[in-house]
Amino acid sequence: MLRTTFLAAAVAIAAPALSAEIPHDQRQSSYELMSPDTRAMQDEDTSNPGMLWVLEGEALWKRETGEANRSCADCHGDATQSMKGVAARHPAFDEKRREPVDLEGRINICRTEQQKAPASARESRDILALSAFIARQSRGMPIESSDERLRPFIEKGRSLFTARQGQLNLTCAQCHDDNWGQKLAGIPVPQAHPTGYPLYRLEWQALGSLQRRLRNCMIGMRAEAYVYGAPEYIALETFVKWRARGMPMESPAVRP
Amino acid sequence: MAARWLVILALGVACRGLASAQEPLRPFTVQGDAIVESLTDAKGDPERGRAIVTNRQVGLCLLCHSGPFPAEKFQGTLAPDLRNAGARWSEGQLRLRMVDASRLNADTIMPPYYRIVGLHRVAPPFRDRPVLTAEQIEDVVAFLATMRD
Numbered sequence: 001m002l003r004t005t006f007l008a009a010a011v012a013i014a015a016p017a018l019s020a021e022i023p024h025d026q027r028q029s030s031y032e033l034m035s036p037d038t039r040a041m042q043d044e045d046t047s048n049p050g051m052l053w054v055l056e057g058e059a060l061w062k063r064e065t066g067e068a069n070r071s072c073a074d075c076h077g078d079a080t081q082s083m084k085g086v087a088a089r090h091p092a093f094d095e096k097r098r099e100p101v102d103l104e105g106r107i108n109i110c111r112t113e114q115q116k117a118p119a120s121a122r123e124s125r126d127i128l129a130l131s132a133f134i135a136r137q138s139r140g141m142p143i144e145s146s147d148e149r150l151r152p153f154i155e156k157g158r159s160l161f162t163a164r165q166g167q168l169n170l171t172c173a174q175c176h177d178d179n180w181g182q183k184l185a186g187i188p189v190p191q192a193h194p195t196g197y198p199l200y201r202l203e204w205q206a207l208g209s210l211q212r213r214l215r216n217c218m219i220g221m222r223a224e225a226y227v228y229g230a231p232e233y234i235a236l237e238t239f240v241k242w243r244a245r246g247m248p249m250e251s252p253a254v255r256p
Numbered sequence: 257m258a259a260r261w262l263v264i265l266a267l268g269v270a271c272r273g274l275a276s277a278q279e280p281l282r283p284f285t286v287q288g289d290a291i292v293e294s295l296t297d298a299k300g301d302p303e304r305g306r307a308i309v310t311n312r313q314v315g316l317c318l319l320c321h322s323g324p325f326p327a328e329k330f331q332g333t334l335a336p337d338l339r340n341a342g343a344r345w346s347e348g349q350l351r352l353r354m355v356d357a358s359r360l361n362a363d364t365i366m367p368p369y370y371r372i373v374g375l376h377r378v379a380p381p382f383r384d385r386p387v388l389t390a391e392q393i394e395d396v397v398a399f400l401a402t403m404r405d
Contacts, residue, residue: 163376164375164376165375165376166375166376166377166378166379167367167375167378167379167382167383167385168316168367168387169358169367169368169375170365170367174365175365178365179365182332182333182334183331183332183333184319184320184334185312185318185319185330185331185332186329186330186331186332187330189334218379219379222379223377223378224377224379224380225379
């Protein structure tokens, strides 16, 4: 008869759960899980609440700011041309920092280094508006993640994605790789492809970033969330973007 | 949307019904695939157990499991249906599966309800507390044992 005591269990370490990646021909955007009403809300610019942030971002794009008194447009010109595909390839490897930066991080680099303005707080209205406006220019374009220098960060993100965390001892992969389509409290579990960020969540009644969404899941697992902008979030963003490579951008998406 | 809020409320901010941080976990003995003896040396109360199972802030069970609870609208399908659980498993088997199902399957998605070691990055309000107390585990075991068609 096998007898173990609780003390013996105290030294046992949870093995990482085995998860299989989703085959490419089975990948889907969570758009596919939405009701016709919510899809229509995303599809029509006039009904997509995310477009309010896009319009605000367009105004910010042209506004001079900082000690340099320079606007985004002063350097980058017409965003409909210059920003095409930019959001689709972020997080992108930054030569100077030797690490990937996400779109919000990139905007803040421009603010502090070019405009000589203070960095915008993550999830602030301004940075969400600018990132929504920039991401809108990638709509329909395939997510790109082919820079080999991203590889170690993709792997770091993968290890975070497959690591157990929180009081509920779950991994991201257990839900999003192994159980997508199954219901969590009556709601289908999505595949976690970040095709539409920043996006408008009806639950939030607001536009939010991928980091905000990652944070929501961690709170659900009763895990300690990271500080916005933390390297762990960037690695997770880099990994899930790679995981969704080739899928079309939908920003600003609408989600329930 | 209502269901999403339920998930947030249930998993995230609820603090009532938490096990006390001060109380150390009771020792137990695993025999085969079961913990035969009660964690509290007493029988649980099935009525209280039912309330825990159907409470999304306390038991969290129906986030992943479904069961014969017509009043509960938003149930899960990530885990086996609880229907007939008492006919399929002994009380001891149910107890181990709740206490720490990873002892039976290292890859399980079932959270350990009565283990505080070997966890990572636990949010401060939940640190050093099991998901349920020994008494709550016994109540749920007693309730699940009554689930027979």
